[in-house]
Amino acid sequence: MEKQRGKVLVTPRSLSRDGHPGLQLLVDEGFEVLMPWPGKQPNEGQLLEVLPACVAYLAGVEPIGERVLAACPELKVISRNGVGMDNVDLAAAERLGIKVVGTPGANSQGVAELALALLFDGMRAVSYSDLHMKEGQWSRRKGFEVTGKTLGIIGCGNIGQRLARMAIGVGMRVLAYDVYKDANMEKTPGFSYTELNHVLSGSDMISLHCPPGKKPLLDAQALSTMRKGVVIVNTARDALVDHAAMLEALESGQVTTYATDVYDKEPPELDALLKHEKVVMTPHIGGFTEESVERATIAAVQNILQAIG
Incomplete structure (x- = not known):
């Protein structure tokens, strides 16, 4: 019998719940695939029980700290x-x-498409209208057409x-901020790079696609510089947004809608911001498409095979 090459822990919830044909590549190469928590995100204690016996880890979004890593020789x-x-x-x-x-x-296409969907939702109050209709209320909120509006993208x-x-294809103009500028994008009609403060102050809608820093990017000061009634979409990281400041901005009308697909923990604890009727939430589905899961799973498996050799 061929000797097992080692154990591989698989924790992304979509994979551990439903499985994926791509994982068979690991089995075919002699690895034992472990999925002990189907559809659930493991905590540190659970990882410490299983991961020390593994040679590879196909990981989800769960925190993986030094204590866990040090226990895995x-x-x-x-x-x-x-x-x-x-x-x-x-x-x-x-x-x-x-x-x-x-x-x-x-998962880039899946996340980008969700961000666009959330922008349309915010501009036309789709989720807001659905919620009130289901409660028996005929409550209409006047929307905005996207054609001719300016979309600010932070992290391009x-x-x-x-x-x-x-x-741009549906008639918007785009202002973008990124540390690195793409030469081909600079040539795109309707698109321009600019400074962060210009993106904040010059956009009707803002979509976040950057990593978090030491403090929230959208704090009270940043929100105050935006156009009144701005729609903000976050498919990047929860830490980019100061919850208290965003709540105040929604209450004052400075922000019309805050739509988010990301949270500090999953599932999130519903604070005053996340419970607000002008907040649209989705359960981290940006990359949860047939196509994105397929691409990401195959690539993650290939990365393991390449790393171990």
Whole structure:
């Protein structure tokens, strides 16, 4: 009998619940695939019970801290089925010789399309109208047409560029801020790079596609510089937004709608902001499409096979 090459822990909820043909590639290469928590995000205690016996980890968005990593002497690689790495203690992983890899671009189209859908929802109060109709209320909120409006994109990498092209295609102008400028995007009619403060003050809608910093990007000061009635979409990270400041901006009318697909923990604890009727929530479905899951799973598996050799 061929010797097992080691155990691989798989925790992304879509994979652990439904499985995926791409995981068979690991089995075919002699690995034992473990999915002990179907459809659920593991906590630190659960990871400590299983991960130390594994050589590879196909990880979701659960926090992966130094305590867990230090307990895993056999672990060679953490492969994320997405682009974000901020849930992993990268410094500890590097110190312990654990490779951390992602699948950049695999879910970009899915996230960009969701961001566009949420922008339309915010401009036309779709979720707001649905909620009130189901409560027996004929409550209409006047919307805005997107043609001729300006969309601000903060973080214009793979996802932001895809969103920009779609937005321009339906008649919007796009202002974008990014540390790195793409030469091809600069040539696109209707698109222009500018400074962050100009994106904030010059946009009718703003979509976030950047990593978080040490403090929220959209705090009270930033929100105060925006056009009154702005629609804000967040498919990046919850930490980009100051909840108290956003709540105040919604109450004052400075922000018409805040739509989010991301949270500090999943499922989230519903605070005053998330319960607000002008907030639209989706359960982290940006990359949860047939196509995105397929691309990300295959890429994550290939990353494991390449890392272990």
